[in-house]
Amino acid sequence: MVGIANESVVFFGHLSELYQLAKEGKIETKLQGSHTRPCKFWTAMKILSGIKNTVVIAHGPSGCAFGVKQAYKLTNCRNSGSPYESIITTNIDEKAIVYGGEKELQGAIFEVDNKYKPDIIFVATSCATGIIGDYVDAIVNKVKPKINAEIMAIHCEGFAGEYRSGFDLVFRQIVQLMDKPDPESKSKLAKSVNIVGGKMGPERTEIETDVKELRRLIESMGASINAVIAGSCSLEKMKQAPSVAVNCTLCLDMGYAIGREMLDRFGTPLNSTILPCGISATEKWLRGAARHLHLETEAEELIKREYEAISVEFEEAKKCLAGKLAIVEGHDAIKSLSIAHMLERDFGMRVAIYNFHPWSTQARETSIDYLLETGLDPEILITKGTLAFGKYEAMVQTENELMEYLGDLDPETTVYFGSSMSFPNIPVVDLNSILNRPRFGYRGALKVAKCVCTALEYSFRPRSWVMKKMVFSENSGLCSAQSLTPKLAQDLPDCTFYAGKERGKCMTS
DSSP: OOOOOGGGEEEEEEHHHHHHHHHTTOSOOSOOTTSOOOOHHHHHHHHHTTBTTEEEEEESOHHHHHHHHHHHHIIIIITTOOSSOOEEEOOOOHHHHHHOSHHHHHHHHHHHHHHHOOSEEEEEEOHHHHHHTOOHHHHHHHHGGGOSSEEEEEOOOGGGSOHHHHHHHHHHHGGGGSOOOOHHHHHHTTTEEEEEOOOSOSOOTTSOOHHHHHHHHHHHTTOEEEEEETSSBOHHHHHTGGGSSEEEESSHHHHHHHHHHHHHHHOOOEEOOSOOBSHHHHHHHHHHHHHHHTOHHHHHHHHHHHHHHHHHHHHHHHHHHTTOEEEEEOSSHHHHHHHHHHHHHTTOOEEEEEOOOTTHHHHTHHHHHHHHHTTOOOEEEEEGGGGSSSOTTSOHHHHHHHHHHHTTOOTTTEEEESOTTOOOSSOEEOGGGOOSOOOBHHHHHHHHHHHHHHHHHTTTSOOOHHHHHHHTOTTOSSOOHHHHHHHHHOSSOOSOOOSGGGTTSOTTO
């Protein structure tokens, strides 16, 4: 299968082998300096921005708040009907860095409470205020009796942990806002579940999202969703969250932190599986929830109904896909592992994951353990471009290595699951560009199967050479799928065009 030259290969084998090498320190698991990830501050803000009627005070320079506002306001406001963009800044300057920013913080808390009247105010520390050691906890405790909102300090300065720690910190800390279950609350929510590990804020109103599909399946089983934590969940729903029958993880890695904390503190049961991509993962997710809801019979009836609704088209598609080779782009470890699970278990395809960074063996340990324990051990290929300077997701070197790897593989029997900004000589399926979602559940499995079949059917059609030249233009330096795509998606024209001679020229001129 592999036609790639030996000098380009860093690792080729199975996931279990890579995992063992990483544990033994025999393969480098650190990210290169150019392979930047969000800091702890960013990921903490991502979760906090998903809680309804909340204002987050970013205690630090204005630039810290600007970045996360730009990143999250699309999800939290523009497409989901949130009343206001929920992050402000204390905007501390050089003087505050020397003498402390407690005065600015206290003033901001009172202003937010009076002006916006939120249910909760979160005070999030930035690197600057973490380094100078502002007495954030003391200020929060001092103002607590004087304001109407609940208030909580979140110590998430970016230098104090890698990006994953921001998710885990906030998920564990917001458990402090929850009420201990009592017989009355448990009886009221005996047929309810929480979906935990959501980190994208409110659901978009115009799209049938994956979370909406999970909600539909739970409700079709005869239960209800109390809260998606933290995806547009209110303080009231969060307070009663420990009383539900079970917490179901959305993402196993992200959901496990809060699910485990609620299990230890309140005894709330935890249904922990990988992303419910495909039929087998969805059924495991549903059966796990049903066991705690005491709706096993209803779950089996639902599973039967849902499969019957897609069975004719799905089985037809499956005939087309069984035995085909699927190459899955591996830079998003959670998605690539979940996709690999679906393709092998549901579609009967052979799976190889391309450029699964060794760093992910530590960052995604929970999901890898789960997959290996369920008997899935996909092939992994890592090339030198993954470990080179630059954006390893889609740079010229990794693109060339991909082409070398594919060699003369038959485009009628091989599919590449990755960014549509990649240009291999085989059909490409970009699951992130499927707008007629969901991608989860039975309907999602059928949509993905149809996409793959369509890609194979039209494998004879060449990709756009014009777009490829835009993405991988000669001497462009910064040009990559990750850098170019957001530019093309902006509402307003960007006067920086990543394409050699066009640099500095407005795209619309």
